[in-house]
Amino acid sequence: MSHTWNQDRALKYIESQITALETVEVKDYVRDMSLENIKINSAYRVDGVHMYADIQNFEDILRSSDIEGEMSHKRALRFLDLHYRAVTQILDSVEAVRVDFHGQRLHALVAKPYNSETDAEKKRIQRAIAIASLIIDVLEETGDFDENIDNAKLRIGIDSGLSLAVNNGRKGNKEPLFLGNPANYAAKLASNNSAQGIYLTNNARKALGLIEVDKPETTRLTKTEIDDCINSVELGVTVEEIVNKWKEKKDKYRLADYSFSRQSPPLKNLPIDELTPLNTKHQEMISSYADIDGFTAYVSNNIQNNAEDVIRTLHVLRSELERVVTVEFSGRRVRFIGDCIHALSYEGTTQTLDEESSISYAVLMAGALRSSFQLGIKKLIEAGYKTGILGLSIGFDLGPISVSRLGMQGRRIRCAIGRKVLESEKMQCKCSGTETSIGLTAFERASEAVRELFGSKRKIADLTYNEAVEALIEYGDKTVNSVRLASFTDDRVTQASLRSVKPHLDLIERR
Numbered sequence: 001m002s003h004t005w006n007q008d009r010a011l012k013y014i015e016s017q018i019t020a021l022e023t024v025e026v027k028d029y030v031r032d033m034s035l036e037n038i039k040i041n042s043a044y045r046v047d048g049v050h051m052y053a054d055i056q057n058f059e060d061i062l063r064s065s066d067i068e069g070e071m072s073h074k075r076a077l078r079f080l081d082l083h084y085r086a087v088t089q090i091l092d093s094v095e096a097v098r099v100d101f102h103g104q105r106l107h108a109l110v111a112k113p114y115n116s117e118t119d120a121e122k123k124r125i126q127r128a129i130a131i132a133s134l135i136i137d138v139l140e141e142t143g144d145f146d147e148n149i150d151n152a153k154l155r156i157g158i159d160s161g162l163s164l165a166v167n168n169g170r171k172g173n174k175e176p177l178f179l180g181n182p183a184n185y186a187a188k189l190a191s192n193n194s195a196q197g198i199y200l201t202n203n204a205r206k207a208l209g210l211i212e213v214d215k216p217e218t219t220r221l222t223k224t225e226i227d228d229c230i231n232s233v234e235l236g237v238t239v240e241e242i243v244n245k246w247k248e249k250k251d252k253y254r255l256a257d258y259s260f261s262r263q264s265p266p267l268k269n270l271p272i273d274e275l276t277p278l279n280t281k282h283q284e285m286i287s288s289y290a291d292i293d294g295f296t297a298y299v300s301n302n303i304q305n306n307a308e309d310v311i312r313t314l315h316v317l318r319s320e321l322e323r324v325v326t327v328e329f330s331g332r333r334v335r336f337i338g339d340c341i342h343a344l345s346y347e348g349t350t351q352t353l354d355e356e357s358s359i360s361y362a363v364l365m366a367g368a369l370r371s372s373f374q375l376g377i378k379k380l381i382e383a384g385y386k387t388g389i390l391g392l393s394i395g396f397d398l399g400p401i402s403v404s405r406l407g408m409q410g411r412r413i414r415c416a417i418g419r420k421v422l423e424s425e426k427m428q429c430k431c432s433g434t435e436t437s438i439g440l441t442a443f444e445r446a447s448e449a450v451r452e453l454f455g456s457k458r459k460i461a462d463l464t465y466n467e468a469v470e471a472l473i474e475y476g477d478k479t480v481n482s483v484r485l486a487s488f489t490d491d492r493v494t495q496a497s498l499r500s501v502k503p504h505l506d507l508i509e510r511r
Contacts, residue, residue, distance in 0.1 A: 002266070002328065002329070003328070003329055003364065004328065004364075005324065005364070005367070005371055005372070005465040006328075007371075007375070009327075009328075010320065010323075010324075010371070010372045011375060013319075013323055014316060014320050014372070014375060014376050014379050015379060017315065017316045017319050018312070018316055018379060018380065018383050020040075021040070021041055021311070021312045021315055021316065023041060024041045024042070024308040024311045024312060025041065025042050025043075026042070026044070026045065026164070026307040026308055026311070027042070027043075027044055027045070028044070029044035029045060029046040029048075029165065031114050031116075035097060035165055035176040036176065037167075038165060038166060038167040038176060039167065040167055040315060041311070042166075042167075042311075043164050043165060043166045043311050044164070045162055045163075045164060045165075045303065045307065046109070046111060046162070046163050046164070046165045047111075047115055047121070047161070048109050048110060048111040048124060048160070048163070049109070049111075049121075049124040049125050049127070049128040049158060049159070049160045049182070049204070050099075050108075050109055050159055050160070050178065050182040050183045050186040051106075051108045051109070051110065051128050051131065051132055051156060051157070051158050051186060052106065052156065052158075052183075052189070052190035053087075053105070053106040053108075053135060053154055053155075053156045053190060054104060054105050054106075054154070054155050054156075054190040054191050055083070055104035055105075055152045055153065056104075056153045056154070056155050057150055057152070058076070058103065058104035058422075059422055060149075060150065061075065061076050061079055061149045061150070062417065062418070062419050064076070064148045064149050065148075068399065068400050069400065070260055070282060073260075073282060073400070073417060073418070074258040075146055075148060075149055076149075076402075077258050077277065077280065077402060077404060077415070077417065078146070078253055078258060079146065079152075080103070080417070081253060081277060081406040081407065082142065082250055082253060083142065083152060084101055084408075085246065085408055086138055086139065086142050086242060086243075086246045087101075087106055087135055087139075088407060088408055088411065089242050089245060089246065090131065090135055090242055091108055091131075093236060093237040094127070094131050094134070094237065095112060096108045096109065096128075096131055097109040097176065099176055099178060100168075100177075100337070101406075101407070101413045102335065102337050102342075103415065103421070105187075105190070105191075106135075107187070108131070109176075110124045110125075110131065112124070112127075121160055121207045122207055122208055123232075123233070124160065125158065125200075125204050125207055125208045125229075126208070126228075126232045126233050127229075127235075128158050129158065129198060129200075129225075129226060129229040129230075130226075130230045130233045130235055131235065132158065132198045133198065133226050133229075133230060134235060134237075134242075135154065135156070136154050136156070136198075137239045138239055138242050138246075139151065139152045139154060141239065141243045142246055142247075142250070153196050154196055155189075155191075155192065155194075155195070155197065156190055156197070156198045157185070157186040157187065157188065157190035157191075157199050157201075158186055158198065158200050158201070158204050159181070159185040159186040159201040159203060159204050160182060160201075160204045160207055161180070161181055161182040161203060162180065162182070162303060163180035163181070163182050163183055163299075164178065164179040164180055164303060164310060164311070165177070165178055165179075166179065166311060166314065166315075168336055177336070177338060179295070179296075179299045179314065179338070179339070180296065180300060180303055181299075181300050182203075183338070184296040185201050185203075186201070188217075189201065189216065189217055192217045194218070195220060197220035197221065198220065198226060199216060199217060199219065199221070200219075201216050208229075253277075257278060258277045258280060258404075259277070259278050259279065259280065260281070260282035260402065261281060262281065262282070262283045262350055262351065263283065263346070263350075265330070265346055265347065265348060265350070267285070267330060267331055267332045268326045268327075268330045270344075270403065272334070272403065272405065272414055273405070275403060275404045275405045276404065276405060276412070277404060277406065279404075280402055281402065281403045282400065282401070282402045283346070283353065283401070284353045284355075284399060284400050285344045285345065285353075285358075285398070285399075285401045286345040286346065286358050286362045286396055286397070286398050287342070287343075287344060287396060287397055287398075287399070287401060287416070287418065287421045287424040288325075288331075288342070288343045288345065288365065288366065288394065288395070288424060289341070289343075289394065289395050289396070289424050289425050289428035290321055290340065290341050290343075290366075290393070290394045291339065291392070291394075291428055292317060292318075292340070292373075292390055292391075292392060293390065293391035293392060293431075293433030294389050294390045294391055294433060295314075295338075295339040295388075297389075298310065298387070298388030298389070298390060301388065302386065302388070306386055309386045309387070312385055313380055313388075313390075314339060316376055316379075316380060317339075317373060317376045317377075317390075318336060318339070318341060320375075321341045321369055321372065321373065322341060322343075323372075324365065324368045324369050324372050325341070325343040325345070325365065325369075328368055329345060329364070329365040329368065330345070331343050331344060331346075331365065332344045332345075334403070334414055334416045340428075342416065342425075344401065345358065345361065345362055345365060346358060347361055355445045355446075356445070356446065356447045356478070356479060357479045358398065359398060359442050359445060359446040359447070359450055360446070360447055360449075360450060360479035360480055361479065362396050363438075363446075363453070363463075363468050363472065364465065364468050364469065364480065366436045366463060367436075367463050367464050367465035367466070367468030367469070368465040368468075369394060370392055370394070370436070370462075370463060370465070371466065373392045374464070391432065391434055392433060393428050393429075393432060393433055393435060393436075394428060394435070394436040394463075395424050395425065395430070395431060395436070395437045395438075395439070396424050396427065396437075396438060396439065397420040397424040397427060397438070397439025397441055398420060398439065398441050398442040398445060399418055399419055399420030399421075399441055400418050400420070401416055401418035401420065402417050403415070403416045420441060423439045423440075423441075424439055427439050427458075430459075431459065432461075434462055435460065435461050436460055437454075437458055437459040437460075438450070438454050438459075439458070440458070443458050447477050447478065447479070448475065448476070449471075449472045449475030449476055449477035449480075450472065450475075450477065452471075453472065
């Protein structure tokens with residue numbers, strides 16, 4: 001049944017996933033192992049350097065015109081498309097691993113030289129810094145193709161250490177995902193949203209031989225420190241070589257080559273893997289982020305002695321979250337970003353969005369995500385697995401969104417852009433592991449019942465499916481009143497069964 005959540009369906013799927021992951025194998029990553037097609041029940045412990053590069057002015061690029069319409073999105077897509085291509089050329093040339101491009105963010109890994117070599121970690125950090133400098137210099141030369149937008153303003157964060165590499169994605173959209181402190185800390189340094197430059201954690205600074213500092217997020221590497229690293233490694237490629245290759249093709253990518261159409265509902269049928277710049281979907285949609293809170297600390301505490309349970313927990317929870325989005329609410333997963341899922345949803349006709357229904361169903365979906373998350377935790381604990389102290393933070397908003405795939409042929413990357421994509425992520429980031437937040441636009445266009453539920457702070461704690469249904473019915477929401485609520489009583493059973501692990505869940509509140 002679409003647009004409802006049902007405990008029995010969730011339970012059956014969660015138990016099937018736990019059974020499928022009964023046997024998990026974790027190996028140490030060594031020379032010549034492939035990170036591209038890791039099995040779902042496998043993982044590698046990888047000692048490497050993680051680099052995050054964040055285009056800090058991407059929101060400004062999305063505001064190249066006062067109205068967020070097709071033109072501003074075409075400019076932003078072309079901007080990302082050309083930058084993806086330039087950075088991919090760099091990473092291919094220097095033997096770095098492209099982990100992920102998510103909108104304005106790049107995640108890359110430097111795994112060479114391997115630990116068998118003397119001072120391997122120091123050399124990896126030097127190499128990562130040299131690559132970061134190369135990326136900055138190249139993007140300064142490739143940003144003059146559109147007079148309506150500024151060059152990319154980059155901030156890059158770097159950390160070094162042990163992480164778990166697992167499979168990220170499904171079917172033809174597989175790519176490596178790295179769990180643990182190094183990726184998380186590098187990402188936080190990059191997204192600090194202040195000055196440009198290259199920033200190292202104290203862990204990386206110490207390994208490089210630099211003094212530790214009180215505030216790594218405000219301590220940019222000096223030109224001398226960067227030059228010392230550049231002079232210590234041989235990347236085998238120059239700024240000029242990358243820029244010249246990029247310029248040979250840049251004129252082929254005109255704004256006219258970015259063609260938009262609308263997707264007919266249900267959105268779960270959106271064929272993302274068939275999209276290209278010439279076949280981009282553009283319409284108002286709900287953007288939702290659901291992030292597993294506390295997961296990085298959980299990985300850090302278990303990476304050495306209990307990594308198998310980390311893998312089980314990640315895959316069981318994420319696959320169930322995707323099932324809720326796609327099967328129960330006919331939405332579409334854009335991608336997994338680490339332990340976070342980014343999803344889109346839409347109600348209406350091919351030509352017209354039903355605002356109130358879209359928002360009300362987004363509220364129910366948020367509640368269903370939390371109910372399934374709690375049920376997943378319960379079943380993992382009952383199976384004897386350690387899940388740590390985890391929560392789920394959820395944020396969503398409504399606005400014009402473009403969905404496409406960008407980059408080089410055969411290696412295109414899923415991409416969903418829009419001001420409200422960024423806003424929904426901000427809403428999620430402001431939530432604790434028990435909270436759900438609604439963006440201002442969705443709040444203003446929602447039914448009176450939804451506004452009553454979220455209140456003036458636009459945030460609510462402990463919003464399960466049962467709580468969402470009860471509240472919206474009480475406040476007179478027309479959309480929810482029209483839904484067949486066969487699953488409503490099932491969620492009461494779930495809430496009762498969760499009492500057995502409530503002490504565990506209550507710890508989230510005290511974090």
